[in-house]
Amino acid sequence: MAAKATEAGRPPLRTQVLSVPVDVCPDVKAAALALHAAGGGQIVTLNAEMTMAARANPALGAAIDAAQLVIPDGAGVVWALGRQGFKVRRSPGIELAHSLLSHAASHGWRVALVGASPEVMEQLTGSLRQRMPELDLVFALHGYQPPEAWPALEARLLAAAPDLVLVALGVPRQEVWIQHLGGRRGGLWMGVGGSFDVWAGVKKRAPAWMGALQIEWLYRLIQEPSRWRRMLALPAFAWDVIRAG
Numbered sequence: 001m002a003a004k005a006t007e008a009g010r011p012p013l014r015t016q017v018l019s020v021p022v023d024v025c026p027d028v029k030a031a032a033l034a035l036h037a038a039g040g041g042q043i044v045t046l047n048a049e050m051t052m053a054a055r056a057n058p059a060l061g062a063a064i065d066a067a068q069l070v071i072p073d074g075a076g077v078v079w080a081l082g083r084q085g086f087k088v089r090r091s092p093g094i095e096l097a098h099s100l101l102s103h104a105a106s107h108g109w110r111v112a113l114v115g116a117s118p119e120v121m122e123q124l125t126g127s128l129r130q131r132m133p134e135l136d137l138v139f140a141l142h143g144y145q146p147p148e149a150w151p152a153l154e155a156r157l158l159a160a161a162p163d164l165v166l167v168a169l170g171v172p173r174q175e176v177w178i179q180h181l182g183g184r185r186g187g188l189w190m191g192v193g194g195s196f197d198v199w200a201g202v203k204k205r206a207p208a209w210m211g212a213l214q215i216e217w218l219y220r221l222i223q224e225p226s227r228w229r230r231m232l233a234l235p236a237f238a239w240d241v242i243r244a245g
Contacts, residue, residue, distance in 0.1 A: 010025070010026060011025070011031075011034075012024065012025035012031050012069065013025070014070075015081070015084065015086065017046075017051055017077055017080045017081065017241070018051055018052075018055060018080070018237070018240055018241065018244065019055070020046065020051045020054045020055065020061065020064060021064060021065060021067075021070050022046050022070045022071075022072055022077060022081070023069055023070050023071060023072075024072075024081065024086045024088050025071075025088075028069075028071045028091040028096050029096060029099050029100070029103075031069055031071075032069060032096065032100060032188060033103070035068055035069050035188060036163065036164075036186075036187070036188050039186055040068075040163075040184075040185075040186040040187040040188055040189070041067070041068030041069065041188070041189070042063075042066070042067040042068055042069075042175075042178050042179060042189045042190070043067065043068070043069045043070075043071065043096075043188060043189065043190040043191075044063070044064050044067040044069070044070045044071070044175055044190075044191065045070075045071055045073035045091075045092075045093030045096070045190070045191065045192075045193075046064065046070050046071065046072060046073055046074065046077050047073045047074025047075075047076060047077055048074050048075075048076030048077060048080075048233060048234055048237040048238075049074070049171075049233045049234065049237075050064075050073075050074075050171055050172075051076075051077065051237060052233040052236060052237050052240075053171065053172060053233070054172075057172055059172065059176045060171070060172035060175055060176060062179070063172070063175040063176050063178070063179040064175065066179050067175075067179075071091045071093065071096065072088055072090060072091055073090070073091060073092055073093045074090065075090055076234065076237055076238065076241075077090075078090045079238075079241075080237075080241045083241065093190070093191075093192060093193065093195070094192065094193075094195040094198065096190075097166055097190060097192045097195055098195075098199070100164055100166075100188065100190070101128070101132065101135070101164070101166075102132070104135065104136070104163060104164050105132040105134045105135040105136075106134070108136060109136065109162075109163035109164050110136050110138045110160065110161060110162045110163045110164075110187075111135060111136060111137050111138065111139075111162060111163065111164045111165075111166075112137075112138060112139035112140070112141075112157055112160060112162040112164070112165045112166070113125070113137070113139070113140045113141070113165075113166050113168075113196070114139075114140075114141045114143065114157070114165065114166070114167045114168070114169070115141075115142070115143040115166075115167050115168030115169040115170075115174065115192075115196060116142060116143055116168045116196040116197060116200075117142060117143070117144060118142040118144060119202075120142070120196050120197055120200045120202055121140055121141070121142040121196070121200075123200040123201065123202070124140075124196050124199055124200040125137065125140045127199065127200060127201070128199075138160045138162060139156065139157050139160045139162060141153055141157070143168065143169050154181060158181075158183045158184065158185075161185070161186070161187070162187050163186070163187045163188070164187060164188050164190075165178075165187060165188065165189045165190070166190055166192045166195070166196075167189065167190065167191050167192065168191075168192050168193060168194065168195060168196040168197075169191070170193060170194075171191065171193060174191035174192075174193070175191050178190075178191065
């Protein structure tokens with residue numbers, strides 16, 4: 001029965017990994033476009049590290065629970081779903097986000113970008129305007145704003161009525177910020193982590209062969225050795241999934 005949920009045309013089927021919700025669907029882009037057509041909502045890209053963080057952080061857990069679409073971003077989540085009988089493919093959030101940007105450019109969507117450093121945002125917006133001149137970029141805001149500036153900036157963002165909002169504030173801040181942003185009406189709102197850094201050329205994504213072997217986490221660790229403490233969540237995740245049966 002689980003395998004049938006992955007057939008083309010089926011709506012996402014919500015299940016759980018370690019009590020954290022995740023959606024099983026055959027085509028995450030189609031699911032995102034369907035969500036936009038239905039009035040929009042929040043998209044979360046779930047991996048093993050975020051799953052463990054959500055169990056320890058009630059605010060992040062609540063944001064994932066409330067999200068309209070939770071896609072299996074990490075190999076660990078795909079593995080855990082496989083143990084439940086669900087045949088799904090890993091759906092990297094950076095790829096979905098870029099695909100949605102391309103769709104936005106070709107369909108006249110209004111796009112907003114929030115997060116990253118001032119330098120990265122400047123490079124990113126310049127690069128996007130060159131590569132996607134038809135992109136309707138209505139709002140671009142770096143993430144290093146003083147706390148007192150956010151309410152007015154958020155009001156400007158909401159007034160822009162974007163169809164697609166990509167937020168690079170890091171986990172869990174980006175997910176919690178989206179969920180708590182009052183006044184959201186329509187559009188897709190998606191946390192994208194370090195995607196802006198990659199698109200701006202500041203960082204490189206893991207080579208395709210590492211993605212195929214599902215060891216992109218190792219490439220990120222090599223680039224950012226300070227992530228090693230966070231990576232301890234991976235064996236803990238695997239052990240908890242095995243214990244859960």
